[in-house]
Amino acid sequence: MNNQWSVIGPKYRVLDCTIRDGGLINDHQFSLEFVRAVYNANVSAGIDYMEIGYKNSRNMFSVETNGCWKFCQEEDLRRAVGENPSKIKLSCMIDAAKSDWKTDVLPKQQSPLDMIRVAFYDYQIEEALQMIDDAFNKGYEVSANLMAVTTVEEKTLDSILERLCKSPVSVFVIVDSFGFISLAQMEYLTRKYVAYASSVQKEVGVHAHNNMQLAYANTLTAARLGATRLDATIGGLGRGAGNCPMELLAGSINPSNYDLRPIYHCLENHVFPLREKIEWGPYPEFNMTGQNNVHPRAAIAARKNPDTRDRYTSFYDNLKGQSKAKN
Amino acid sequence: MNNQWSVIGPKYRVLDCTIRDGGLINDHQFSLEFVRAVYNANVSAGIDYMEIGYKNSRNMFSVETNGCWKFCQEEDLRRAVGENPSKIKLSCMIDAAKSDWKTDVLPKQQSPLDMIRVAFYDYQIEEALQMIDDAFNKGYEVSANLMAVTTVEEKTLDSILERLCKSPVSVFVIVDSFGFISLAQMEYLTRKYVAYASSVQKEVGVHAHNNMQLAYANTLTAARLGATRLDATIGGLGRGAGNCPMELLAGSINPSNYDLRPIYHCLENHVFPLREKIEWGPYPEFNMTGQNNVHPRAAIAARKNPDTRDRYTSFYDNLKGQSKAKN
Numbered sequence: 001m002n003n004q005w006s007v008i009g010p011k012y013r014v015l016d017c018t019i020r021d022g023g024l025i026n027d028h029q030f031s032l033e034f035v036r037a038v039y040n041a042n043v044s045a046g047i048d049y050m051e052i053g054y055k056n057s058r059n060m061f062s063v064e065t066n067g068c069w070k071f072c073q074e075e076d077l078r079r080a081v082g083e084n085p086s087k088i089k090l091s092c093m094i095d096a097a098k099s100d101w102k103t104d105v106l107p108k109q110q111s112p113l114d115m116i117r118v119a120f121y122d123y124q125i126e127e128a129l130q131m132i133d134d135a136f137n138k139g140y141e142v143s144a145n146l147m148a149v150t151t152v153e154e155k156t157l158d159s160i161l162e163r164l165c166k167s168p169v170s171v172f173v174i175v176d177s178f179g180f181i182s183l184a185q186m187e188y189l190t191r192k193y194v195a196y197a198s199s200v201q202k203e204v205g206v207h208a209h210n211n212m213q214l215a216y217a218n219t220l221t222a223a224r225l226g227a228t229r230l231d232a233t234i235g236g237l238g239r240g241a242g243n244c245p246m247e248l249l250a251g252s253i254n255p256s257n258y259d260l261r262p263i264y265h266c267l268e269n270h271v272f273p274l275r276e277k278i279e280w281g282p283y284p285e286f287n288m289t290g291q292n293n294v295h296p297r298a299a300i301a302a303r304k305n306p307d308t309r310d311r312y313t314s315f316y317d318n319l320k321g322q323s324k325a326k327n
Numbered sequence: 328m329n330n331q332w333s334v335i336g337p338k339y340r341v342l343d344c345t346i347r348d349g350g351l352i353n354d355h356q357f358s359l360e361f362v363r364a365v366y367n368a369n370v371s372a373g374i375d376y377m378e379i380g381y382k383n384s385r386n387m388f389s390v391e392t393n394g395c396w397k398f399c400q401e402e403d404l405r406r407a408v409g410e411n412p413s414k415i416k417l418s419c420m421i422d423a424a425k426s427d428w429k430t431d432v433l434p435k436q437q438s439p440l441d442m443i444r445v446a447f448y449d450y451q452i453e454e455a456l457q458m459i460d461d462a463f464n465k466g467y468e469v470s471a472n473l474m475a476v477t478t479v480e481e482k483t484l485d486s487i488l489e490r491l492c493k494s495p496v497s498v499f500v501i502v503d504s505f506g507f508i509s510l511a512q513m514e515y516l517t518r519k520y521v522a523y524a525s526s527v528q529k530e531v532g533v534h535a536h537n538n539m540q541l542a543y544a545n546t547l548t549a550a551r552l553g554a555t556r557l558d559a560t561i562g563g564l565g566r567g568a569g570n571c572p573m574e575l576l577a578g579s580i581n582p583s584n585y586d587l588r589p590i591y592h593c594l595e596n597h598v599f600p601l602r603e604k605i606e607w608g609p610y611p612e613f614n615m616t617g618q619n620n621v622h623p624r625a626a627i628a629a630r631k632n633p634d635t636r637d638r639y640t641s642f643y644d645n646l647k648g649q650s651k652a653k654n
Contacts, residue, residue: 003620005509182332182579183510183547210540212575217544220510235611247611248539251618252509264639267611272637284562284574284594291578293330310599312591 007220007253011228014253015049015205016042016246018271019069020093022237025278028053028067034270035069035080038234041266043086045250046258049115049229051091052077057100071104077112089114093145094131096124101131108139117143117173122152125160129167136168143171143205143229149189150180150293161196171203171229172196174222179211179241179290186218187225194226205229208244210236210282211290215244223253234263235271240296241286279303284312288319334547334580338555341580342376342532343369343573345598346396347420349564352605355380355394361597362396362407365561368593370413372577373585376442376556378418379404384427398431404439416441420472421458423451428458435466444470444500449479452487456494463495470498470532470556476516477507477620488523498530498556499523501549506538506568506617513545514552521553532556535571537563537609538617542571550580561590562598567623568613606630611639615646 018038019030035052042050053069061070068076072092084090090113094101105116116135120128128144135142144164149157164172174181174189181189186206193204206222208215208231219230232249236242247267250258285299302308302315345365346357362379369377380396388397395403399419411417417440421428432443443462447455455471462469471491476484491499501508501516508516513533520531533549535542535558546557559576563569574594577585612626629635629642 005512007511183544184334184551185332213537213540213543213572216540217510224511245540245614248614248618251614261640261643264611264615264643268637268639272639284591287572287575287578288591291575310595312595312599313588316588316591 005252006255007223009228009254011203012223012253013048013229014246014250014258015051015091015229015231016047016233017051017207017231017243018233018237018246020051020053021233021239021243022280023053023067023069024239025237025280026067026274027065028069030067030069032079037266037270039081039088041234041262043088044259044262047088047246047250049089049091051093051117052080053092054099055092055094055101055104056098057104059100060098073104074106074111081112084112089141091115091117091143093117093119094135096120096127096131101134105135105138105140113140115141115143117145118169119145119147119175121147122156122160125163129163132164132167132169141171142169143173144169145173145175145205145207147175148177148295149175150178150185157192161193165196165200165202169202171205173205173207173229173231174227175207176209176218178293178295179209179214179286180293181208181218182212182214183217183221186221190222190225190227198226203228205231207231209238209241209290210243211241211286211296213282213287215242216248219244219249220252235267236280237271237274238280240280240300241282241290242280284310285315288312288316292319292323294319332579333582334550336555336581338530339550339580340375340556341573341577341585342378342418342556342558343374343560344378344534344558344570345560345564345573347378347380348558348560348566348570349607350380350394350396351566352564352607353394353601354392355396357394357396359406364593364597366408366415368561368589370415371586371589374415374573374577376416376418378420378444379407380419381426382419382421382428382431383425384431386427387425400431401433401438408439411439416468418442418444418470420444420446421462423447423454423458428461432462432465432467440467442468442470444472445496446472446474446502448474449483449487452490456490459491459494459496468498469496470500471496472500472502472532472534474502475504475622476502477505477512484519488520492523492527492529496529498532500532500534500556500558501554502534503536503545505620505622506536506542506613507620508535508545509539509541510544510548513548517549517552517554525553530555532558534558536565536568536617537570538568538613538623540609540614542569543575546571546576547579562594563607564598564601565607567607567627568609568617569607611637612642615639615643619646619650621646
């Protein structure tokens with residue numbers, strides 16, 4: 001149901017990355033049943049894209065301790081979704097310096113995948129450009145996901161965006177790895193990314209984190225300023241503070257296009273029950289790492305230990321101490 | 328610590344309503360120790376205002392089942408804060424049709440209170456204007472809090488704002504009782520309220536709810552467009568989905584003015600432990616009532632009963648059924 005405050009437009013595409021980003025909490029140890037449930041929910045809801053995992057290197061990461069969605073071999077993808085007879089497009093992420101992309105990304109004809117998203121830090125731009133070319137030449141739609149953009153210097157960011165403009169990527173994604181981006185900065189970054197992208201008929205995406213309870217708000221903000229590829233996860237499942245919740249996003253971006261019932265059904269029966277074993281959400285420790293623009297790893301560690309979880313004062317003091325020592 | 332994306336300006340005032348709004352969950356059954364802890368945290372943090380409760384009618388509401396912060400008699404206020412020797416200003420809310428304001432609001436000289444906030448629905452505007460005059464004549468700063476603004480027709484809203492312009496209130500507050508307001512609507516409402524208020528040298532405030540994880544984002548949005556009186560509660564404590572969390576707001580509105588440590592300390596030692604008995608937060612049931620612009624009472628009821636809590640699919644079906652039946 002649209003209301004007059006919904007964000008409406010034919011160009012928006014919503015991408016579910018529940019398995020890919022959520023897997024960062026549990027080493028991608030999701031059952032086949034769980035992955036199928038998320039896929040079926042997305043298909044029934046009318047979600048546009050689903051990112052089903054990483055193609056990380058089986059030489060660098062243990063195949064014993066990590067679930068198969070960290071590697072996304074085609075045989076595993078097919079066990080979950082067959083040849084993907086639905087309209088949803090399937091995506092997989094490859095990390096610079098952590099994947100054997102030359103061999104592990106198969107030609108598109110041999111894979112149920114439609115899109116490859118290349119994740120990289122600013123200093124990895126050379127490899128990222130090679131990865132983009134490789135995936136494009138193999139027949140995929142390609143997305144460039146520059147991580148931790150809030151730690152990248154302005155000049156470096158401009159230079160990277162210029163180089164991406166000349167590459168065959170279709171999409172640049174604004175990635176708020178540290179959950180630091182405020183509404184004002186999201187406006188600024190979206191305008192910048194859109195200015196570059198629109199000059200060469202590319203699109204802008206957004207991948208927000210919820211450290212300061214701004215994942216949904218930042219995604220809406222970017223969408224209103226021209227970002228058209230919007231990431232979310234069911235229940236906000238994701239490392240640390242989690243992501244933009246799909247049930248909120250699909251309720252306000254072209255809401256007539258999406259059926260929220262399968263999302264809520266999957267949340268109730270599959271995602272929510274995970275809370276017995278893993279946690280995610282904007283706990284105060286994540287507020288603090290977000291506000292200070294640092295990686296949430298200290299917050300994740302504090303919350304894992306019952307002696308330090310919810311000890312906000314000492315966490316605050318430690319963070320301030322580190323910040324002073326750094327300056 | 329300011330960063331370049333903070334919202335900075337001499338005019339902003341932050342109001343803590345942890346006791347007043349949080350008390351809607353537990354019939355204001357807060358211990359004296361708890362109220363003092365919140366007061367001390369606010370004073371140490373440099374928060375500008377604290378709303379300590381309601382002056383509701385002792386004839387209409389049971390003094391046995393409700394805590395004293397529902398009535399805020401001056402003797403109870405003094406037990407908590409003495410004569411309030413600090414710089415923080417103290418506020419109390421009075422509800423139209425639920426308070427004996429003529430007798431229960433004492434002349435300011437006889438009270439530690441500085442501000443009276445008048446809460447009313449659109450159809451109660453006549454009584455609200457009388458309450459405003461009364462409180463102003465008794466020496467208080469007065470705020471007009473029109474509740475559930477998302478259910479008020481445009482013409483009615485304009486007429487109410489026009490009448491408030493001619494009254495002695497200092498502040499009009501945008502109150503998102505149902506947690507329905509999206510960023511676009513908050514922009515629209517803020518512009519409207521500010522246009523009225525600024526023409527008569529009054530200020531605009533915002534009181535957001537977190538049903539769609541937008542309380543903080545909407546408060547920031549309003550602030551950037553000229554709202555200067557900003558409500559929050561420690562840990563977001565508040566009925567249903569809760570409120571804008573103070574630890575987030577005071578970290579981004581003139582952050583150099585506020586010390587977050589006492590807030591996190593109070594959150595850890597006083598507010599967080601309440602979770603053993605009461606819950607609040609943007610649970611999916613509140614997402615749904617928020618998205619549908621209805622009062623969260625159905626969501627509150629569903630979450631109180633272990634048989635219906637976290638049964639999102641049936642809650643969704645019920646809400647859709649009611650919505651269809653209505654149309």
